[in-house]
Amino acid sequence: MQLSQYVTAVQHQLDTAAEAGGPEARALSERLTAAVESTVRLVLLEALSDAASEITLELAPGSVEVRLRGRDPEFVVNNPPSGDFEAMIEQSVLGTIAPEDFEGTSISRTTLRLPDQLKQHVEEAAVRDGVSVNSWLVRAVTEALHGTRSPRKTDREPGEQNFTGWAR
Numbered sequence: 001m002q003l004s005q006y007v008t009a010v011q012h013q014l015d016t017a018a019e020a021g022g023p024e025a026r027a028l029s030e031r032l033t034a035a036v037e038s039t040v041r042l043v044l045l046e047a048l049s050d051a052a053s054e055i056t057l058e059l060a061p062g063s064v065e066v067r068l069r070g071r072d073p074e075f076v077v078n079n080p081p082s083g084d085f086e087a088m089i090e091q092s093v094l095g096t097i098a099p100e101d102f103e104g105t106s107i108s109r110t111t112l113r114l115p116d117q118l119k120q121h122v123e124e125a126a127v128r129d130g131v132s133v134n135s136w137l138v139r140a141v142t143e144a145l146h147g148t149r150s151p152r153k154t155d156r157e158p159g160e161q162n163f164t165g166w167a168r
Contacts, residue, residue: 001048001073007040041071048073057111112137 011033018029048066052075056063065076114122126136 001075003041003044003072006044007037010040011036045073048075058109 014029014032014036015026018025045066045068052064052066059077063078065078066073067076068074122136123133126133129136131139
């Protein structure tokens with residue numbers, strides 16, 4: 001994405017405004033032009049980064065990143081690791097809930113806002129059970145609706161390892 005056209009537009013607007021102020025305003029505008037360029041670029045990058053963060057919230061588990069190539073940013077869209085969100089859900093959830101419960105259903109995305117303290121407890125419970133937070137929440141909602149408790153994976157087999165996080 002080329003930022004130059006946006007920086008030039010701001011500089012043009014500054015020059016246009018200075019024209020109405022007379023020769024002193026034009027001279028000041030010319031001196032400010034260099035400082036305006038770096039400031040406008042920085043503000044635009046911050047706005048693009050904020051936009052990428054908001055889009056990432058809507059794309060989860062995918063994400064959008066803003067990367068700099070020289071002086072211009074570019075957007076990078078990262079799809080979920082397996083590329084198949086529905087398969088990821090089935091792999092992580094169906095081990096604890098009967099497969100027939102999800103046959104023929106589609107997956108929907110829901111934004112859930114939790115108080116920070118509750119979110120921390122949910123994350124700890126998911127780690128303790130050896131599942132993702134999403135899987136833990138799906139299981140908890142299913143149990144609440146059906147009044148059942150599904151078995152949890154609490155004891156690890158000797159030599160079994162569980163890793164979570166992101167790697168590049």
